[in-house]
Amino acid sequence: MELSKELNLDESTALSFADISKILSGRVKHLSCVYVDLENYKKPYTVEHMLGKHNVAAILLTVKLDHKIQRHWTALVRVPGKGREQYQFFDSLALKW
Numbered sequence: 901m902e903l904s905k906e907l908n909l910d911e912s913t914a915l916s917f918a919d920i921s922k923i924l925s926g927r928v929k930h931l932s933c934v935y936v937d938l939e940n941y942k943k944p945y946t947v948e949h950m951l952g953k954h955n956v957a958a959i960l961l962t963v964k965l966d967h968k969i970q971r972h973w974t975a976l977v978r979v980p981g982k983g984r985e986q987y988q989f990f991d992s993l994a995l996k997w
Contacts, residue, residue, distance in 0.1 A: 915973065920958055933958055947987060951978055963995060 915923075917935040924931060934954040939962045943949040950957045957976040962969060975990040 914971070917958055917960075920973070931956060936960065938962065947976070950976060954978075
């Protein structure tokens with residue numbers, strides 16, 4: 901299946917880290933992804949701790965939306981830059997902190 905079709909999966913389908921890894925496997929050049937579940941995360945919330953040697957962290961959040969608990973995937977991406985690294989954070993729900 902093409903990546904563009906897989907990205908249009910039914911939003912009600914829960915994805916595991918294994919599912920995400922399988923979808924992206926071999927399709928994203930130089931991808932090194934780590935799984936972070938903030939519900940069980942014990943280290944400091946720093947880029948160095950979350951990413952380590954990886955260039956992407958798939959971060960699973962637990963949020964309360966409309967009085968319901970929902971597990972929600974976000975991504976922290978290390979982007980190589982000239983002179984220094986840059987970071988991007990992706991949140992499909994655009995949650996406010």
